[in-house]
Amino acid sequence: MRAKFRPPALMFQPEECFSLLRRYHDASGNYAKFETDVLGVVGFQGMKCPLVAIRIGSGPKKVLITAGIHGDERAATEALARFIESTQTPKFLEEFSVTLLPLLNPAGFSRNIRKNGSVDLNRHFGCDCSAKENQFVEKYLNGKSFDLMISLHEDVDMDSFYMYETGSFDARRLKHIIDDDVSFLKNVEDAGVPLNMERKIYGVLNRGGIKIVSQLDGKNLEKYLWARDIVKRVVTTETPGKIDFEKRVDIHVLAIRHFLKSFLV
Numbered sequence: 001m002r003a004k005f006r007p008p009a010l011m012f013q014p015e016e017c018f019s020l021l022r023r024y025h026d027a028s029g030n031y032a033k034f035e036t037d038v039l040g041v042v043g044f045q046g047m048k049c050p051l052v053a054i055r056i057g058s059g060p061k062k063v064l065i066t067a068g069i070h071g072d073e074r075a076a077t078e079a080l081a082r083f084i085e086s087t088q089t090p091k092f093l094e095e096f097s098v099t100l101l102p103l104l105n106p107a108g109f110s111r112n113i114r115k116n117g118s119v120d121l122n123r124h125f126g127c128d129c130s131a132k133e134n135q136f137v138e139k140y141l142n143g144k145s146f147d148l149m150i151s152l153h154e155d156v157d158m159d160s161f162y163m164y165e166t167g168s169f170d171a172r173r174l175k176h177i178i179d180d181d182v183s184f185l186k187n188v189e190d191a192g193v194p195l196n197m198e199r200k201i202y203g204v205l206n207r208g209g210i211k212i213v214s215q216l217d218g219k220n221l222e223k224y225l226w227a228r229d230i231v232k233r234v235v236t237t238e239t240p241g242k243i244d245f246e247k248r249v250d251i252h253v254l255a256i257r258h259f260l261k262s263f264l265v
């Protein structure tokens with residue numbers, strides 16, 4: 001069934017925001033179920049752009065994939081669009097119900113900046129200071145539940161890859177997720193991207209490219225959702241902004257495919 005995707009006229013500005021969303025629209029016919037929700041409209045500098053969620057498939061495994069909360073992390077937004085555009089993806093997603101938030105910060109994306117103008121959105125979830133974008137997202141996701149969240153980010157200051165797991169785990173579960181992460185990290189290295197081996201990254205212990213964070217009081221989306229039991233497992237990728245763009249896109253696509261596939265096992 002073709003999606004009912006009728007962008008209001010205001011979606012045509014700013015062009016960059018719209019052209020990214022348009023690619024999802026164009027790919028929608030490849031999917032048996034492809035539905036779009038407009039969470040709200042973000043205005044900036046006299047222009048307006050929608051904040052959109054896309055729901056694909058009706059399988060038993062419920063997954064949330066997010067990108068673009070930092071508007072300058074463009075390999076993440078690009079990778080998610082390419083993954084959905086791939087003709088292999090409809091079959092790959094048969095077991096899943098996937099919710100995509102493909103562009104969480106349209107204003108930042110359109111200007112290629114991290115913030116939405118004044119606010120780092122991923123430091124302001126669950127507080128009164130919430131930006132409009134965050135209010136839309138919180139309202140949309142509260143009451144929902146996902147088995148897995150894949151959050152695509154980039155670290156513009158890095159030349160090596162690392163990732164986060166957000167949560168607290170018993171020993172058996174921890175072994176399972178570390179094994180899963182290690183097998184993914186091997187693929188990253190095989191693709192020619194070095195892993196970050198610093199002892200700590202931003203004050204958090206780094207275990208050969210894997211950081212585990214479990215404080216409940218964080219103001220980023222990943223912690224916000226985990227603390228409220230909206231997501232059971234959260235994987236965050238941080239591709240290094242200092243390496244080739246296409247390579248970063250490849251790593252994000254690799255991550256999406258890996259963590260969806262390993263989730264089926």
Ligand SMILES: [Zn+2]
Nearest residue numbers: 070073153154
């Ligand atoms: Zn980021």
